[in-house]
Amino acid sequence: MHRWRKGVMEGLRQYLRAGEIAARVREEAARRVEAGLPVLELCEWVESRIRELGGAPAFPCNISINEVAAHYTPVIGDELRVPEDAVVKIDLGVHVDGYIADTAVTVDLSGKWQPLLEAVREALDKALQTVKPGARFAETGRVIAETIEKYGFRPIVNLGGHSLGRYRIHAGESIPNMYDPSVRGRYRAAAAYAIEPFGTNGEGLVYEGEQVTIYALIRTSLRRRLEPVGRKLLQAIHERFRTLPFTERWLSDVVEDVDVLRRWLRRLSKMGYLVSYPVLIERGGGVVAQFEHTVVITDEGDVIVTTASRS
Numbered sequence: 077m078h079r080w081r082k083g084v085m086e087g088l089r090q091y092l093r094a095g096e097i098a099a100r101v102r103e104e105a106a107r108r109v110e111a112g113l114p115v116l117e118l119c120e121w122v123e124s125r126i127r128e129l130g131g132a133p134a135f136p137c138n139i140s141i142n143e144v145a146a147h148y149t150p151v152i153g154d155e156l157r158v159p160e161d162a163v164v165k166i167d168l169g170v171h172v173d174g175y176i177a178d179t180a181v182t183v184d185l186s187g188k189w190q191p192l193l194e195a196v197r198e199a200l201d202k203a204l205q206t207v208k209p210g211a212r213f214a215e216t217g218r219v220i221a222e223t224i225e226k227y228g229f230r231p232i233v234n235l236g237g238h239s240l241g242r243y244r245i246h247a248g249e250s251i252p253n254m255y256d257p258s259v260r261g262r263y264r265a266a267a268a269y270a271i272e273p274f275g276t277n278g279e280g281l282v283y284e285g286e287q288v289t290i291y292a293l294i295r296t297s298l299r300r301r302l303e304p305v306g307r308k309l310l311q312a313i314h315e316r317f318r319t320l321p322f323t324e325r326w327l328s329d330v331v332e333d334v335d336v337l338r339r340w341l342r343r344l345s346k347m348g349y350l351v352s353y354p355v356l357i358e359r360g361g362g363v364v365a366q367f368e369h370t371v372v373i374t375d376e377g378d379v380i381v382t383t384a385s386r387s
Contacts, residue, residue: 087242088380090175091268091372095382097131098170098177098370105137105166109183113158115139116150118166120325126170134169134176135245135321136290141165145232145274145282145364146356149289149323152334161186163193165366171320174243177382178270180368189363195227196275196365203271207371207379213261217252220273230280231273232364235356240268240370243318245292268372268382278362284354291341291350292321305331309340310349321353 105122122137136149141162150156158164167180182193199220206216216237224231231253241247249261253273263269293313302310312330313322324337331337345352358364370382 087175088372088374090172091177091370091382092380094131094134094170094172094175094177095179095370095380097126097129097172098168098179098382100129101125101168101170102166102179102181105168106181106183109158109164109166109185111158111160111162111185114154115141115156115158116154118158119150122166122168126168131170131172134171134178136323136325138167138180138290139164140167140356140364140366142363143278143358143361144355145235145276145358145366147290147353148287148355150325151289151323152325152328152337158185161188163189163363163365165364167366167368169245171243174318176240176243176245176268177370178240178245178272178368179370180272180366182365182367184365189365191227192229192275192277192363192365193367195224195229196273197367199223199231199273199275200271200367200369203273204369204371204379204381207263207269207271207373209263209265209373211263212259213249213251213263214255214257214259216271217259218255220252221254224273224275227275229275229277230362231275232282232358233280234282235272235274237269237271237368240270243320245321263373265373265375268370270368270370272366272368274364274366276358276360276362276364278358278360278364281359282356283359285357287355288342288345288352289355290321290323290353291345292353293317293319293349294351295349305336306340306344309337310344313350
């Protein structure tokens with residue numbers, strides 16, 4: 077039994093359970109990807125499967141295709157289908173009582189992007205070997221960049237891994253996908269981290285697109301009077317998701333008129349109650365691959381990869 081500080085052992089059990097569910101759903105979802113599959117159908121299946129296995133989605137399932145790197149989840153009535161020969165990234169999160177396992181996989185339907193996928197998969201494997209108490213985040217970034225570049229591709233330098241907290245998908249620390257000696261952060265015992273290299277044949281940078289499909293709550297105190305629909309929406313968001321990301325699909329029972337719902341989400345974001353997550357797109361139009369695992373570091377220095385098989 078690991079000697080964890082008081083109260084953290086329970087968190088470890090929850091992380092492990094979330095990781096088991098995440099790993100299973102990730103692999104099952106990857107096998108479902110095929111040309112013509114409605115993206116909405118895949119996302120709803122992932123989120124339903126997580127609940128069926130005893131977890132809850134930590135954020136909306138992201139299905140990012142080709143040059144789209146992250147933050148795309150289908151909206152209500154979304155008609156997007158997986159294109160022929162697509163490179164499809166599935167990024168999903170599971171939480172059990174707020175303890176989060178974050179994981180991702182890339183599927184190449186054409187087979188011609190296997191070198192890119194191998195580069196990013198190897199970068200993740202090697203990056204995980206750098207995760208131990210006291211090790212610098214910068215070393216993880218160096219390993220990721222060198223591995224992807226060895227294959228002739230570029231890491232996406234303005235995306236990276238992050239620390240995880242209870243009900244917090246981004247808990248304040250960032251782990252780079254490039255070597256930056258000015259990054260002073262170090263891994264801590266009894267903490268959780270998502271390690272997620274992205275690689276591309278493009279420029280290695282993403283920009284924010286115009287579309288927003290994901291939001292998160294950042295404040296609940298009312299600074300001004302809101303119409304009843306706004307108050308009702310904020311209350312539902314707080315009760316259902318706390319500070320975890322969500323999508324309009326999860327609120328269709330609160331505000332049934334889709335146009336009204338979207339208008340209020342945008343309004344609450346502009347007013348500072350919500351943060352919005354625009355879809356991220358590779359600047360050079362390059363194809364993007366992503367792989368991700370969550371790790372939990374024990375006080376004894378052992379590393380548990382919560383979204384991979386464990387002996």
